[in-house]
Amino acid sequence: MLGVLVKRVVNRVYQVVLRPTLACPVSTRGYKGEASDDSRGDLIEIPLPPWTEKDGETMDMKRRRLLFQSRKRGMLENCILLSLFAKKYLNTMSETQLRQYDRLINEPSNDWDIYYWATEAQPVPNVYAGEIMDLLKEFTKNKDQEQRLDAPNLEYLDKGSQ
């Protein structure tokens, strides 16, 4: 009973805190904030099992797994962005960076969130802030004006003989 009460109070506080004040100016990039009509009730009431790091994986296996998980995303925007990012950085990431990247692309349940953080439409939660997030944000800006029409083919990994 007390648990239910506490939950209700927490929900209410959550909703009040996250409701955007309409007086806020809208940035030129269309800052999303929390849409006023999204109570996030499903995320609060139905928590999913927490993500945990995989044990006993060599760095090579981690890279191979993260390659698959970068290329196969929920929507095209992330498929293109993350597979291009993986092509540029995955094979030279240190162990710490690999673990940061693993958490970034595997823990969030809504693929769109990763996209909004990378495009700076939404602020990055503290748990994901760090080297890799900064690299991703910089990469997304596309200062070199690369053509980003599609995800790259895999053959850049083919070093001739395995």
Place this chain on the structure above:
Amino acid sequence: MMAGVSRILIRRLSSSQSLPPSVRCCSRNFHFNINGKRDDAKVSNDISQYPVVDHHFDAVVVGAGGAGLRAAFGLSEAGFNTACVTKLFPTRSHTVAAQGGINAALGNMEADDWRWHFYDTVKGSDWLGDQDAIHYMTEQAPASVVELENFGMPFSRTEDGKIYQRAFGGQSLKFGKGGQAHRCCCVADRTGHSLLHTLYGRSLRFDTSYFVEYFALDLLMEDGECKGVIAFCMEDGSIHRFRSKNTVIATGGYGRTYFSCTSAHTSTGDGNAMVTRAGLPCQDLEFVQFHPTGIYGAGCLITEGCRGEGGILINSEGERFMERYAPNAKDLASRDVVSRSMTIEIREGRGCGPEKDHVYLQLHHLPPQQLAVRLPGISETAMIFAGVEVTKEPIPVLPTVHYNMGGVPTNYKGQVITHVGGEDKVVPGLYACGEAACASVHGANRLGANSLLDLVVFGRACALTIAETGTPGEKLSPLKPNAGEESVANLDKIRFAEGTIRTSEIRLNMQKTMQNHAAVFRTGDLLKEGCDKMDAIYQSMEDIKTFDRGIVWNTDLVESLELQNLMLNAVQTIHSAEARKESRGAHAREDYQDRMDELDYAKPLAGQEKKSFDQHWRKHTLSTVDIKTGKVTLGYRPVIDRSLDQEECSAIPPAIRSY
């Protein structure tokens, strides 16, 4: 170095056969434990040297998108020991991309009736939809939305606390005579994500077993009955046979057969291909929906919700050209009508940009606040992929492949059917739902926001039908010990393929051919040429070259298997399109511009003689492929024109379709 590691892993797996199952499972703890269940899987060595693990379940669902999760949840809730096999983590299924919403005649914005929604869907399908399935879907819609709300989906609300409903293309009131209907319910801009999160979370409470990052290879068929699925675990390269009396296919669409599409790189038609390899037909694959507003270049989708909120399409002369093509619905006409209109404008020289090869979607006349709150993701997508500031400039857009109306043919209960001796016949043990299935509720063209509805209604229907026709804990019929051998042999062949043409090259050839020969506007010569090219590309798969020989996390292998699946979808699509000599819904032909029904509905019906079945085209295409030669064989089955209950809801007789 990679090969060395994988060799060690395989050796470890096969040498562990003498260990008891509980110890062996420890190295793969996370699969069998993290989501609650440990089943008593046994390791055998029946198929070649790949260790095979056999599982027994009451039901297996392939795919964990909206439809798969709804089916798995429904089955688990009904007490069936259910496995869900998916190549992606459930909340990363392509359903997460859905930002539009779910249609349901709740009547919150104005008086509404599900029979009007029924009419809109039948008309939207250009009378190729099966009216019993459409009746079922539209009647169940309000209850389904309320049910989802009860599960915990936080639908956006109006100021009086009712579920907010917005306008969407093709939705009208009073059988098309009462103006635009507002039927689309949404959860802010993350309806798809909320659906996945809610269903996945709830299904875990009922002990559903998830096998995540397992790639389903084939159905296990014996004597025309489906006895389960064989899959391979990407994490450790082991083969798994999921034996069950009930298999549900919910693997989504196959947009990736085309060069430009709005789909993620996961939409590879795996379910359709599994069904084709099992010798069963696929239905209506020629009906590919082109979404009017994909970003020119990358193909990323700009949701129809933009037009629902007031966005308009303009040509190089700044004209709102949809007023000419669809005087009533204008920019919210059905998607195929809008796509064709855009293509005509471009071909007649009123396209925009230096090559005059696209049109513009204008949003900057809308208040920035409305854009930010109702359509936030648009700004980012437009900036990153088109370099456009939506509050100032229009977005360059082009009709882009978006949805596959066709798929695995089912009846309205979700059971997979074949057509034998002029009758529909159920395939025992096999079900399908979602984009992978063809019930057919969308017929020749799907209305926006009807797809998420399709997922939940038919995902639930599959679960209900299975619960009606079976009981949990039923004993399984025996299966040949070497069942699934060919699938493993194929996997092995692709893994060590040493041809001369790379996977990416063959894939590009296929995508470009489909894009050039089977796009929005089709014509006989172009289609025929495309068929010949596709046949040759199919043959070139024999010469495929892969480079990664490992068995663990081998993305090259997975993408090559996906290419095999795409190939089967592509050849059936283009051959079906070439054979269909009429224009209907999303299938538009320049050489046959009219619909060819059994009667000419443009003229008074009195005195007309009905055409025989082989002389008209108001029928479903059924296609099969001879896997070895790539030869496509076509057959046809009639459209179901009766609703489930004529008293409750009269079927809509065909008419000319205008908006």
